Amino acid sequence: MNSTASLSATRIACAASIERGDGMPSADSTRELEIQVLADVIAAAEFLLQRTEAAGRAVSVPRPEVYAIIIQAVMASARASGHYGPGSLAYAPLLDAILAGVEANPWEAAVFTVLIESVVLD
Numbered sequence: 001m002n003s004t005a006s007l008s009a010t011r012i013a014c015a016a017s018i019e020r021g022d023g024m025p026s027a028d029s030t031r032e033l034e035i036q037v038l039a040d041v042i043a044a045a046e047f048l049l050q051r052t053e054a055a056g057r058a059v060s061v062p063r064p065e066v067y068a069i070i071i072q073a074v075m076a077s078a079r080a081s082g083h084y085g086p087g088s089l090a091y092a093p094l095l096d097a098i099l100a101g102v103e104a105n106p107w108e109a110a111v112f113t114v115l116i117e118s119v120v121l122d
Helices: 004-022 027-054 063-080 106-117
Strands: none
Touching: 004 027, 027 063
């Protein structure tokens, strides 16, 4: 199973547990979920940066700054959707635009496109 599929499955399982009233996932599973979210976001960003550079475009800021910009946007997306605290990153709507194979709504897709374009020179 690829990491996007495993992340999606984990997000669904956590949401289902909360909706059933089972309570919050354990601290360990929440930590693992957030680590997986961050790893998947960084991997997706790196893939897009490599694809951008292969197309002859230059990235205008250092990679760590690109990752920080995108991670901050994921955190803001989670907060804007009403999710705070442990595990909240997994519920950020922006993740759907970042992770491959996940259908994103047009707004989140546009936000992510603007983020990537803001760090690229033509």
